[in-house]
Amino acid sequence: MTEFNGSDAGPLGVGDGCVQPRDGKQTELTVTFLSEAVRVLTSGCRERSQALQGSANGASSGGGGGDVTGVEGVLRELQFALAEEMALSVAVLRQEEEKAAAAAGSASKPATGGGIQPPQSGAPGGGVDTAGMSAAQIDKIEAKRAAKAAKEAAKRAAKKEKKKAAGLGVGCAELKQRVAPAGAAAAVGADEIAAKIDPFRTGEQAMGPFLCAMAERLSNGGAQRKPKIAKGARDFLPEQMRVREQAFTAIRNVFKRHGAVEIDTPVFELKETLTGKYGEDSKLIYDLADQGGELLALRYDLTVPFARYLALHGVGNIKRFHIAKVYRRDQPNVQLGRFREFYQCDFDIAGNYGLMVPDAEVLSVACEILSALPIGNFQIKLNHRRLLDAILDICGCPPEKFRSICSAIDKLDKMDWAEVRQEMVEEKGLAPDSADKIGGFVNGNAGGAKELWAKLTEEKKFGDHPDAVAAMSELELLFKYLDAMGTLQYVSFDLSLARGLTYYTGLIYECVVVDGGIRVGSIAAGGRYDNLVGMFSASGQTPCVGVSIGIERVLTIMEKRLQEERGDKGAPSNVQVYVASVGPGLLEERMRVGRLLWSNDISAEYSTLDNPKFSKQMNEVLQRGIPFMVILGEKEVQQGVVQLKDMTKHTQEDMRREDVPQALLAAGCTLVTQQAGLS
Structure with missing residues (x-):
């Protein structure tokens, strides 16, 4: 052996x-x-x-x-x-x-029987009237039906066998x-x-x-298969990252113009920090496995972590912005820009300020951002949580059901009133007459901000209910401030807007695209949440108001519009200059020219081969759409000059090597720091 x-x-x-x-x-x-x-x-x-x-x-x-x-x-x-x-x-x-x-074999056999029969006179149903048809026409229709029936039968049989198979x-x-x-x-x-x-x-x-x-x-995983990505997540290709960089730069610029400072918080929080803040949406929180210590969860949004941040660090007045990923165990929908991992861009004002002044500024920030991004026409729908509570009280809804009924009303943008009413009555236990009264308020009461406010005031729709009186007074002041800031034109007043999150206490709003053919839902939302910080601190409440930009949905719109504009042209190259050479042994010279361009904030590339063919270098420039070429040869190296070629204008010029950066800028070359902005 x-x-x-x-x-x-x-x-x-x-x-x-x-x-x-x-x-x-x-x-x-x-x-x-x-x-x-x-x-x-x-x-x-x-x-x-x-x-x-x-x-x-x-x-x-x-x-x-x-x-x-x-x-x-x-x-x-x-x-x-x-x-x-x-x-x-x-x-x-x-x-x-x-x-x-x-x-x-059975799938390939034609089905027998079931010939077309002329319908009985007066008989209901969708039978084919064969009156006046030739025998050949009837046979043709019968053959089509038989083939369709055989195909469906084969599918059913295959599905059944698949379930039974080992x-x-x-x-x-x-x-x-x-x-x-x-x-x-x-x-x-x-x-x-x-x-x-x-x-x-x-x-x-x-x-x-x-x-x-x-x-x-x-x-190592068996047969080699294409790897998968987790459901609700995605990778970003270079062109997508280019669009994202442009959008993030535009958003940051607006935030900074309003004096906001940037903060960051952990991607995970203590489970107790997030529990009880999101109403029915709490079931969408991602829990992390217990590692033998603290119970943790991935952050659902950036608002609750900010409230915890304020309470922990004892921050007073602050304007902050935060751009980071959040996680929700939602049902993904790529077409609508809905994912389980996605970015949010938040702007918040915390502290004691004049009544409705921060609210007006937050709404103006949202308008400035959405106007700066190429997404088309948009509208901001707003309501007041105290006004909504007053409606529920007037309609006989028990106070303990306010939040759950608000969650139902919040679905009116996805469901019709009959379905929402059914949920209120059958699932939430609301009395049918109360549900009907609520329908009288939330259906059909939407329109221009000042116009609807005046109409509701004239009709005394809410009587003397104290919460309604206070809310209407705040809205009147807000509309004056928005008019002064030039953003009232984007705002509509909508009594059906509810926002399902439980921490809102005052003004609530969401932004939607109103251009036809684009349906991605809300692209931004927010409101006032004066009591949230107090849930983490015994020292008292800190008034807060903010807005969150749903950047993934905004980017979905931007990418669609860019595809429509470009057609088959493809994305422009992020490289501005290609350094090419004619002849062998010039790799080091190409490196020197590349370094000169990089040091002047100009994006440049060159072939890493020692002796690349000029035709291949030219083909790469044309395929990638690089707008400029710097060409050098042995003679040019000896004389200290290069040839600058403008691929768009089809012009070329000899010049000293050190003059190339300035000549490129004069010809319209875009600096790297300029590429981050929106074109």
Whole structure:
């Protein structure tokens, strides 16, 4: 018997011939390998999962297992356990192949019967009236129906068979081909297979190298498949990152113009920090696995962490902005720009200021940002939480149901009133007459800010309810400030706007795109949340108001518009200059010119080959749409000059090397710091 050679060991310590180990550690590894072969074979098998443990433990079959005496006995026992499992797999695989062949055959057969019958006079239904048709026309219609019925029947049968079929392990097909290749006998017994996988067999027929190679591949994920990304997440391509950089730069500029400072908070918070702040949306919070300490969760938004930040650090008056990722276990919808991981851009004013002054500035910031981004026409819908509470009180809604009813009203942009009313009555337990009264307020009461305010005031829609009187007074003042800031034209007053989050206490608003053909839902939202900081601090409340820009939805709109504008042209190159050379040995000179351009904030590239062909360099410039070329040769290097070529104007000029940066700027070359802004 051949002695085991550790240098020949494959995965799990098995040699090319799977020969007998010479010490205890190698024995353990070899036994582990054969056990792993059984596991690999059955991996994923729903029908035989219960038998896995027995096979892996080396349950002997009737094919020669015998008493276990020493290392060879253990290996023989595993050999026959593996052979028995493989024999079963071969049989199951053949059954599946036969079923698939039968299903394919039946699908190709035309359906019989069910001919077209002329409809009975006066009979209801969608029968085909064959009156006046020729026999050929009737046969043609009948053939189409038969083919359609056969196709649907085949689909149903395949779906049914798929549910009933055994789930085969990822290694079954390869092992079947090894031990029972195509054209072999229909039945392959365990004894026959055991002979083929003899662990002590050497030479060309040795099973060890094959099993080693397969086990190594399966341990790395099996068959090579295209990798997947987590549901609700996405990668960003260079062109998408270019659009994002432009948008973030424009947003930051608006924030900074209003004197805001930037902060950052952890991506995860204590679970208790987030609990109870989001109403029915709390179920969308991502909990993190308990690591034996604090219970944590990924942040749902940037507002609650900001309130915790204020309470922890004792911050007084502050204008802050925060651009970061948040996480929600929502149902993703790529077309609507809805993901589980996405950025938010928040602007908030915290502290004691004049009544409605911060609210007006926050709304103006939102208008400035959305006007600066190429998204088309937009509108800001606003309401007041105290006004909404007054409506619910007037309509007879119990105070303990205010928040849950607000969550239902908040769905009016996605559902019609009948569905919302049904949810209020059947799920929230609201009295039907109260729901009908609420419908009288929230349906049809939307329009221009000043116009609707005047209409509601004239009709005395809310009577003398104190919360309604206070809210209407604040709105009147807000509309005056917005008019002075030049942003009232973007604002509409809408009594159906509710905002489902529980922490809002005053003004609430959301922004939507009103251009036809673009439906991405709300692109920005916010409001006043005076009580949120007090939930984390016993020192008292800190008045706060803010807005959050749903940048992912904004970017979805921007990308669609850019695609429409560019058509098949593609994105412009972010590289402004390509440094090319004619002749060999000029790589270092190209590097020197590249360094000169980089030091002047000009994006440039060159070929990294020692002797690139000029035609290939030119083709790269044309394919990528690079607007300028700097060309040099041996003669130009000796004279200290280069040739500057404008690819757009089709002009070229010789000049000193040190004059190139200034000449590029004069010709319209864009600096890297300028590329970050919106063009």
